[in-house]
Structures are given as C-alpha cells and as structure tokens.
Amino acid sequence: xxxxxxxxxxxxxxxxxxxxxxxxxxxxxxxxxxxxxxxxxxxxxxxxxxxxxxxxxxxxxxxxxxxxxxxxxxxxxxxxxxxxxxxxxxxxxxxxxxxxxxxxxxxxxxxxxxxxxxxxxxxxxxxxxxxxxxxxxxxxxxxxxxxxxxxxx
Numbered sequence: 001x002x003x004x005x006x007x008x009x010x011x012x013x014x015x016x017x018x019x020x021x022x023x024x025x026x027x028x029x030x031x032x033x034x035x036x037x038x039x040x041x042x043x044x045x046x047x048x049x050x051x052x053x054x055x056x057x058x059x060x061x062x063x064x065x066x067x068x069x070x071x072x073x074x075x076x077x078x079x080x081x082x083x084x085x086x087x088x089x090x091x092x093x094x095x096x097x098x099x100x101x102x103x104x105x106x107x108x109x110x111x112x113x114x115x116x117x118x119x120x121x122x123x124x125x126x127x128x129x130x131x132x133x134x135x136x137x138x139x140x141x142x143x144x145x146x147x148x149x150x151x152x153x
Contacts, residue, residue, distance in 0.1 A: 001035055003032065006031050008051070009034065010026075010031055013025055013026035013030070018084070021117075038065075041068065045077075046108065047108060048067055050063065052081075052083065061083055062081065062083030062096075064079075064096035065080060066104050066113070069116055076113075076114045077114070079100045079114070081096055088123065094127050097115075101113060101131050101151065112151070114136070114148055114149060115128045118144060132151050133150060134151065
C-alpha cells in the first residue's frame with residue numbers, strides 16, 4: 001500500500017454499506033491517515049494491510065492483511081479484510097485471508113492469529129469460518145459486541 005492508493009481505498013471507505021460495521025465512513029484525509037498507520041505497521045511489525053488486486057488485470061479489489069490489535073490489553077495479530085462492495089461474494093476475501101493465515105504462520109512464525117468481527121457481520125463470519133478460524137470469545141470493542149475468532153498453528 002502506498003499514498004497513491006487513496007482513490008482506490010476511498011471506494012471502500014466512502015461507502016456507507018461497506019463501512020456498516022466500522023465506526024464511520026472516511027474522507028480523503030482520514031484515508032491518508034489509514035495509509036500512514038499501515039506504513040508504520042510495515043516498519044514496526046513487518047506486516048499490515050496489503051492491497052488486494054485481481055491477478056490478471058491488476059484491478060483493485062480491496063485490502064487484506066495482518067494487523068496488531070489489543071484484546072484485553074494483550075497485542076494479538078489479526079487477519080483483517082475489507083473489499084470493494086461490488087467485489088463481494090466472489091471468493092476474493094476468502095482467498096486473501098487464507099493467504100494471510102499461511103503467511104502469518106509460515107513466514108512470520110506466529111503461533112496464533114485472530115479475527116475481530118462484529119457479531120452481526122455474517123459475510124465476514126463466513127469468510128473466517130471458511131479459513132478455519134473459530135469463535136474464542138465475545139468482547140466489547142469499539143463500543144460494540146465483537147467476536148474474537150482465532151486459529152493456532
């Protein structure tokens with residue numbers, strides 16, 4: 001991801017339907033902050049959100065990656081994904097999340113990965129279940145009920 005990805009990411013962040021389970025939509029300035037945090041994650045943790053593109057055409061599909069999250073005061077690494085709405089239902093999120101899971105275990109040496117999903121976000125729950133991530137607990141995070149899904153090596 002680079003600062004050149006602002007227009008692509010705004011396809012996601014400015015869409016209220018896509019951002020339904022996030023606190024709010026984002027404007028261009030907030031999207032640039034998102035990218036800066038992502039670049040900081042690359043430098044600090046060696047991972048972060050990566051751009052998801054269609055392999056043959058390079059068409060922007062969304063983002064997926066491994067990002068740090070605090071759960072009960074402990075940093076855990078989360079598989080997270082967010083795609084452009086018109087790309088939903090095509091298997092891209094499952095493919096990208098599965099690749100992140102493999103990368104996290106094989107390349108980064110993580111023993112456990114989590115996904116934090118709003119209890120009402122059925123499509124994301126299905127993606128998590130398809131890649132073998134199982135419910136561990138339900139917590140309150142970002143002012144709402146969130147399920148912590150996890151998978152271990």
